[in-house]
Amino acid sequence: MTSRARVALAALCAGWALGAMAEAPSAAGGSSTIPDATREAFAQPSPALPRQLRESFFLGRSLFRQVWVVAPAMDRDVSGLGPIFNRPSCAACHLKNGRGRAPDHPAEKMSTMLVRLSIPGIDAHGGPLPHPAYGDQLNDSANPGIAAEGQARITWQEHLETLPDGERVSLRRPLVRFSELAYGPLGEDVLVSPRIAPPVFGLGLLEAVPESTLQELAAHSQALGLGGRLNRVWDPSRRAMVVGRFGWKANSASLLTQTAAAFLGDLGITSSLFPDENCTMVQAACSAAPSAGAPELSDARLAVTILYQQSIAVPARRDSGNPKVARGERAFASAGCVGCHVPELLTGGHPLPFLSGQHIHPYTDLLLHDMGEGLADHRPDFLASGRDWRTPPLWGIGLGEHINGHRAFLHDGRARTYAEAILWHDGDAGPSREAFRAMGKADRDALLEFLDSL
Amino acid sequence: MRVAGHLKALLALLLAGAASAGMAEGRVVVLTSYPQETISLFEAAFEKANPGTRLEIVWRMPRDAMPYLLDAGSHGVDVYWSASARNYAELAAKDLLAPLAADPALPERIGRFPISDPGLRYRASEIASYGFACNESKLRADRLTCPATWADLAKPGYAGRILLPVPSKVGFAPLMYEILLQKLGWEAGWKVIAEAAANSVLFVPGGAFITDRIGAGEEDVGVTIDFFAKSAIANGAPMTFVYPDVIGFSPAHVAILASAPHPDEAHRYVEFLLSEEGQRILAHPDIRKLPVRPSAYAAVDAGGLNPFDPARSAAFDYDMAAAQKRQALVNALFDAMVSDRHAGLRELSQAIQQAEALAQQRGDANLASAAGRARSAMSWVPVSAMESIAPDLQKNAGERAVAWGREIDARREGALAELRPLLSRTDPPALAQARR
Numbered sequence: 001m002t003s004r005a006r007v008a009l010a011a012l013c014a015g016w017a018l019g020a021m022a023e024a025p026s027a028a029g030g031s032s033t034i035p036d037a038t039r040e041a042f043a044q045p046s047p048a049l050p051r052q053l054r055e056s057f058f059l060g061r062s063l064f065r066q067v068w069v070v071a072p073a074m075d076r077d078v079s080g081l082g083p084i085f086n087r088p089s090c091a092a093c094h095l096k097n098g099r100g101r102a103p104d105h106p107a108e109k110m111s112t113m114l115v116r117l118s119i120p121g122i123d124a125h126g127g128p129l130p131h132p133a134y135g136d137q138l139n140d141s142a143n144p145g146i147a148a149e150g151q152a153r154i155t156w157q158e159h160l161e162t163l164p165d166g167e168r169v170s171l172r173r174p175l176v177r178f179s180e181l182a183y184g185p186l187g188e189d190v191l192v193s194p195r196i197a198p199p200v201f202g203l204g205l206l207e208a209v210p211e212s213t214l215q216e217l218a219a220h221s222q223a224l225g226l227g228g229r230l231n232r233v234w235d236p237s238r239r240a241m242v243v244g245r246f247g248w249k250a251n252s253a254s255l256l257t258q259t260a261a262a263f264l265g266d267l268g269i270t271s272s273l274f275p276d277e278n279c280t281m282v283q284a285a286c287s288a289a290p291s292a293g294a295p296e297l298s299d300a301r302l303a304v305t306i307l308y309q310q311s312i313a314v315p316a317r318r319d320s321g322n323p324k325v326a327r328g329e330r331a332f333a334s335a336g337c338v339g340c341h342v343p344e345l346l347t348g349g350h351p352l353p354f355l356s357g358q359h360i361h362p363y364t365d366l367l368l369h370d371m372g373e374g375l376a377d378h379r380p381d382f383l384a385s386g387r388d389w390r391t392p393p394l395w396g397i398g399l400g401e402h403i404n405g406h407r408a409f410l411h412d413g414r415a416r417t418y419a420e421a422i423l424w425h426d427g428d429a430g431p432s433r434e435a436f437r438a439m440g441k442a443d444r445d446a447l448l449e450f451l452d453s454l
Numbered sequence: 455m456r457v458a459g460h461l462k463a464l465l466a467l468l469l470a471g472a473a474s475a476g477m478a479e480g481r482v483v484v485l486t487s488y489p490q491e492t493i494s495l496f497e498a499a500f501e502k503a504n505p506g507t508r509l510e511i512v513w514r515m516p517r518d519a520m521p522y523l524l525d526a527g528s529h530g531v532d533v534y535w536s537a538s539a540r541n542y543a544e545l546a547a548k549d550l551l552a553p554l555a556a557d558p559a560l561p562e563r564i565g566r567f568p569i570s571d572p573g574l575r576y577r578a579s580e581i582a583s584y585g586f587a588c589n590e591s592k593l594r595a596d597r598l599t600c601p602a603t604w605a606d607l608a609k610p611g612y613a614g615r616i617l618l619p620v621p622s623k624v625g626f627a628p629l630m631y632e633i634l635l636q637k638l639g640w641e642a643g644w645k646v647i648a649e650a651a652a653n654s655v656l657f658v659p660g661g662a663f664i665t666d667r668i669g670a671g672e673e674d675v676g677v678t679i680d681f682f683a684k685s686a687i688a689n690g691a692p693m694t695f696v697y698p699d700v701i702g703f704s705p706a707h708v709a710i711l712a713s714a715p716h717p718d719e720a721h722r723y724v725e726f727l728l729s730e731e732g733q734r735i736l737a738h739p740d741i742r743k744l745p746v747r748p749s750a751y752a753a754v755d756a757g758g759l760n761p762f763d764p765a766r767s768a769a770f771d772y773d774m775a776a777a778q779k780r781q782a783l784v785n786a787l788f789d790a791m792v793s794d795r796h797a798g799l800r801e802l803s804q805a806i807q808q809a810e811a812l813a814q815q816r817g818d819a820n821l822a823s824a825a826g827r828a829r830s831a832m833s834w835v836p837v838s839a840m841e842s843i844a845p846d847l848q849k850n851a852g853e854r855a856v857a858w859g860r861e862i863d864a865r866r867e868g869a870l871a872e873l874r875p876l877l878s879r880t881d882p883p884a885l886a887q888a889r890r
Contacts, residue, residue, distance in 0.1 A: 038690020039739060055661035062661075067490050067513040074518040081513075088513055091490045096740075107505040111498065144483070144512065144529045 029314025030358025060308025080296030204310030328450025372426020652803030
């Protein structure tokens with residue numbers, strides 16, 4: 001069953017070949033870079049995407065944006081939502097393919113983030129142990145007649161951080177509170193981790209970074225004392241432990257696994273990879289609810305949804321000729337940020353040849369790092385400890401506010417500015433944070449302007 | 455030990471039977487077919503304006519919504535918010551809708567056309583219109599401009615550059631063609647449609663949007679409902695949008711189900727949707743629809759179109775009930791005249807354009823006359839205006855399509871047979887010049 005989805009994906013890529021593309025070395029996504037700073041900059045097909053795959057790309061986009069329907073329904077191709085879910089479409093969390101945000105006040109619901117749950121211990125493959133009544137994430141929505149699992153609200157604890165030159169920055173830390181829990185108390189030892197939706201462009205290029213490169217990066221990171229290491233996770237499509245590279249804790253090995261898991265966990269839509277509805281044993285109405293098929297999402301439709309994510313272009317960097325940006329880039333390097341936010345990677349082979357052999361500038365090493373107690377969620381995920389987070393890519397970060405109307409950084413969206421995000425860095429990244437704190441204001445401002453140019 | 459504790463709790467829950475369905479106070483269940491971006495914007499704004507009240511969305515396309523709403527209790531739906539005038543009329547006729555609050559600031563008509571139910575069981579919530587999305591830079595490169603009228607679409611310079619939606623496949627298109635048929639008259643309307651179609655590439659959904667293709671320069675002119683193009687432009691797409699000479703308006707509606715489990719919250723949602731604040735959300739770059747509250751136009755960029763401007767609304771006069779009744783027939787006629795024989799239609803159109811150009815160049819009255827007859831044959835419609843509203847024809851339009859096709863083919867092939875020898879006698883340089 002699991003190989004069918006992989007075969008469908010491979011079939012999409014087969015039957016054609018792409019000639020070498022002219023590449024601008026400074027282009028953020030190699031030949032998959034677009035000079036686009038509009039509100040659609042995270043949603044454009046790679047210019048290198050072969051014409052034969054454009055219709056599949058747009059079909060994948062339609063499925064990514066599709067609001068799914070409760071079964072039974074006439075529109076069978078898009079039915080199967082729930083029985084319990086978080087949001088009814090991929091695009092609901094990944095609005096315009098950008099990042100999600102955390103609610104600013106407790107009355108506001110989580111519309112572009114979710115809360116991961118587990119209990120102490122590990123599952124058969126070393127992953128998190130799902131909560132017996134609520135599973136591995138809180139589904140705060142449900143089909144009519146079925147109880148949603150509950151609601152999670154965020155309240156903020158704020159404190160002021162004063163930099164050596166007297167500049168003050170307000171930092172906030174989320175506290176998650178649960179209400180309307182439909183299946184009993186969560187228990188005092190429940191492990192809770194709120195996560196905003198990450199951006200979804202350029203993912204094919206990240207998928208194409210060779211595992212050997214990640215191992216080299218990890219060795220280099222260890223040698224530098226930056227602690228970078230690989231997560232190794234269970235991949236249900238290969239039925240093996242493999243290197244993880246997607247997700248806030250690098251807990252997903254491939255876009256296939258990541259996408260199929262999100263279809264099930266976030267929307268309640270089954271696939272050949274995850275054929276069972278996400279109802280726990282106590283959720284009787286959920287288990288008895290009608291299904292739209294076995295599975296609800298065909299392998300062909302899963303494949304085009306993945307192809308879409310693999311093939312979205314990366315917006316070109318802007319303002320690189322601006323002296324202040326150049327100064328900020330130097331400050332970024334001198335503070336050691338580039339030790340983890342690695343500026344350049346070379347992609348290897350990929351079933352989509354246009355993603356191969358590309359010099360890309362994602363500003364990530366795709367590795368786990370200890371980020372300190374302040375950011376810890378104390379929820380281990382395979383080899384990732386409660387203090388570990390994967391270095392998130394920074395490409396396109398400067399367009400986020402224009403596209404999504406907000407700035408929200410770090411895994412739970414607590415940081416409202418680049419400065420806040422940097423000041424939360426600790427653990428392996430503590431020295432870089434201290435270097436930022438110690439910079440003169442002109443250098444700090446330049447560094448922030450550099451980030452805005454990405 | 456901790457796991458054992460959880461298992462005990464799990465066992466207790468299982469023994470106690472089904473888990474309690476602890477539903478929140480303050481929720482409103484809205485059935486809609488709007489895209490996610492529209493839903494998300496209204497959801498966030500409504501919940502911000504009404505703290506403690508949660509908007510819950512049930513999504514269904516109009517054809518799927520109707521049986522769902524007709525089930526006993528309508529599955530707990532409070533509000534129906536969608537673009538499907540026919541569904542609202544049917545729900546009202548079945549007495550399944552609750553009356554809405556009166557609001558004198560919300561017009562019930564555009565011109566002579568009622569957009570809201572006079573009995574206030576459903577109200578217009580937004581308006582859309584139709585026009586042409588243009589890739590100006592590509593047109594300019596060939597010394598063309600964006601067409602200004604429907605008749606412009608038939609001009610030889612636009613041949614192969616226009617993307618035209620097929621009404622049996624594209625949800626917004628039936629009303630757009632019906633507006634033409636009612637405003638221009640049945641035969642004249644079909645003439646404009648057939649001549650435009652002969653110059654066009656046909657669009658059916660499935661991959662790229664009309665705006666994707668125009669933005670990418672695959673075609674240069676996209677015939678579309680306005681908000682797709684206006685939203686794409688607002689988000690940075692390299693194109694322009696023109697409202698042509700003949701336009702009409704397509705309202706979407708909102709209603710509260712008589713069986714609504716949360717009537718107070720439902721009224722609050724409808725009130726918010728129609729408020730100045732709610733109507734201004736329609737101007738967001740991701741939506742770009744036209745408000746139904748005239749005062750909202752002062753604060754939004756409506757792209758130069760205010761349906762409540764008497765100069766525009768005076769021209770707005772069509773029979774929506776008749777349009778709904780013959781929608782399937784018009785779709786079937788479009789397929790019979792255009793979609794099912796598009797290659798032949800284009801071939802005949804090109805022959806006509808050559809013949810007309812040559813006739814003018816040479817002052818050849820016989821050729822001009824033959825071209826005129828061929829043009830009539832090209833846009834000949836097998837059903838009269840009177841027949842188009844006959845109840846019988848609505849039911850078996852599909853069955854008649856084969857017979858219509860035979861008649862259409864016979865006339866068009868006859869026209870081509872008359873033109874071919876006249877064109878074949880023309881010397882090649884003259885023909886090439888005429889083609890240009």
